[in-house]
Amino acid sequence: MALSKISNDMFTTISRPNAKPIIINGDMAVAQRGTSLTGQTASGYYTVDRMKLTASSLGTWTLAQEAQTSGNAFLNGFANAIRLDCTTADASPSASDFLAFCTYFEGQDLQMFKKGGANAETFTLAFWVKSNLTGNAQVNLRDKDNTRMISSAYSISSADTWEHKILNFAADTTGAFGDDNGRSLEIEWTLDSGSNFTSGAIPTAWEATADVDRNVNNLDVGGSTSNDWSITGIQLEVGEFNSSTLPPFQHESFGANLERCQRYYLRFQGDASDQRIIANGFTNSTSNIRAVVVFPTTMRTAGTITEAALITLWNGGSSDAVSLTAAIDPATNAVLASVTRDSGTPYTAGQAVTIRTTDSTDSFLAVDAEL
Numbered sequence: 627m628a629l630s631k632i633s634n635d636m637f638t639t640i641s642r643p644n645a646k647p648i649i650i651n652g653d654m655a656v657a658q659r660g661t662s663l664t665g666q667t668a669s670g671y672y673t674v675d676r677m678k679l680t681a682s683s684l685g686t687w688t689l690a691q692e693a694q695t696s697g698n699a700f701l702n703g704f705a706n707a708i709r710l711d712c713t714t715a716d717a718s719p720s721a722s723d724f725l726a727f728c729t730y731f732e733g734q735d736l737q738m739f740k741k742g743g744a745n746a747e748t749f750t751l752a753f754w755v756k757s758n759l760t761g762n763a764q765v766n767l768r769d770k771d772n773t774r775m776i777s778s779a780y781s782i783s784s785a786d787t788w789e790h791k792i793l794n795f796a797a798d799t800t801g802a803f804g805d806d807n808g809r810s811l812e813i814e815w816t817l818d819s820g821s822n823f824t825s826g827a828i829p830t831a832w833e834a835t836a837d838v839d840r841n842v843n844n845l846d847v848g849g850s851t852s853n854d855w856s857i858t859g860i861q862l863e864v865g866e867f868n869s870s871t872l873p874p875f876q877h878e879s880f881g882a883n884l885e886r887c888q889r890y891y892l893r894f895q896g897d898a899s900d901q902r903i904i905a906n907g908f909t910n911s912t913s914n915i916r917a918v919v920v921f922p923t924t925m926r927t928a929g930t931i932t933e934a935a936l937i938t939l940w941n942g943g944s945s946d947a948v949s950l951t952a953a954i955d956p957a958t959n960a961v962l963a964s965v966t967r968d969s970g971t972p973y974t975a976g977q978a979v980t981i982r983t984t985d986s987t988d989s990f991l992a993v994d995a996e997l
Contacts, residue, residue, distance in 0.1 A: 644738055644864070647876040649729065650886045651676045652753075652860035654691060654706040658884075658893040662690040664713070671996060674708040675887035676729055678996075684723040684818055685848035686714035692856060699754040699788040699858050703877065707756070707858035710817070716848045721820040724841075725848055727857065730997035732926065733771060733803040733810030738864050741769070742802030748866040749795040751813065752875075754859040755780070756788045758852060762843040764828060765793060768812040768835060772801030775835045777828045779843050790859075794866050798832040807926050809997040813862070816841035817855060818848040888923045890996045896934070896989030904937070904981045904991055905963065909973035913966055915939060917981055920960045921993070928957050929995035934988050939967060940980045950981070950991060961993075 656675045663672045665688075669680045672689040679689060692709040694700035699707065708727075716723065739747045749767060759782060766777045778793040803810040816823070819841040826838030833839070847853045861875050878886075894904045907917025931954050939946045946967045954961045963981065967973070983989035 648862040649860045653704055654708050654858050656884050656887045657691040664688045677708050678728050680726040680728055682724045684719050684725040685712050685716045688713055697788045704858045707856045709856040712851050712853045715851050719820040721822045723820040725818040726814050726816045728812050728814040730809050731811040732807050734805050736803045741798050746797035746799045747864045748797050750863040750867045752792045752861045754788050754790050755857050757782050757855045758785050760785050763845040764816050764843040766814040767795050770809050771804050773835045774801055774832050776832045779828055818846055885923045889926050892993045894991040896983030896986050898987050901985050902983045907979050909975055909977040912972040915965050915979045917963045918960050925958045925995040927995050929993040933991045941977050
């Protein structure tokens with residue numbers, strides 16, 4: 627239950643079937659991968675956690691976690707946004723070119739929508755958006771379990787101005803979300819595309835997924851290097867709401883928000899002035915060590931390990947470069963590392979060893995379990 631203060635200093639109770647916000651990192655506060663990345667042309671998670679750029683042969687992009695110090699979004703409690711800037715334009719995209727911004731959900735986190743049954747619930751999506759462009763744009767809810775979709779148009783009325791949008795999507799009595807950790811729902815803000823995605827009609831009722839219906843209102847963000855698009859304050863609610871009845875955004879502490887993000891992506895990040903400990907272990911031969919890397923939260927699934935080349939072992943007398951990628955067996959709570967040193971003085975079996983980053987921001991170990 628959430629309490630919302632009204633003008634006469636009384637409180638009204640708003641019922642929510644979910645204790646935590648359905649959208650993870652909807653206030654764009656967590657950015658484990660960094661605050662800015664340039665030169666992006668392909669799909670991927672860049673900067674802000676849980677927010678993905680979907681791109682296929684349409685422009686080159688800078689993505690940034692943008693600090694807010696003024697404007698309507700800031701005044702309503704949002705200190706951060708994610709911003710896309712076009713740095714190489716594609717004014718005449720080919721038919722199959724596509725650009726969108728999206729976020730995904732596990733089916734087990736969506737059961738409160740009762741999708742696929744007689745008691746299915748309406749979806750309400752709200753967000754703050756800003757662009758130098760004005761005009762109509764489109765948002766799609768895409769059911770990945772049942773290959774279904776529904777869409778809504780929204781309009782950007784004033785250039786370079788934060789505007790709040792509230793969109794309602796009908797309940798769907800066909801096709802339940804899987805009650806598991808798989809990708810069940812995608813929210814897709816389409817930004818630009820070729821004709822394969824623009825020649826249909828916006829589906830305001832649930833239908834079989836059709837690419838031609840995904841970007842009927844083409845905002846054309848990739849059409850000029852002057853173009854940009856930003857979003858923050860994303861919330862998804864069970865039921866139908868408007869500007870008078872929408873529940874307040876559920877702000878979480880940064881720590882709670884970070885922990886929810888780490889279910890999908892976990893990064894042990896180096897620091898320019900310090901060496902960060904990843905794990906402690908022991909030597910079990912003159913050249914091999916064993917260590918357990920414990921995760922701060924349970925990840926969605928056993929993830930993919932990536933790292934920079936600057937991970938080291940320290941045994942009290944020497945520091946040796948190692949590669950952990952091939953040495954770790956992924957799991958959801960921790961991983962066991964069996965590492966052979968790359969160089970340095972032979973070990974004595976039974977010594978204590980620390981795995982750590984170097985004192986560089988280029989040094990990191992990451993585990994990726996994204997949907």
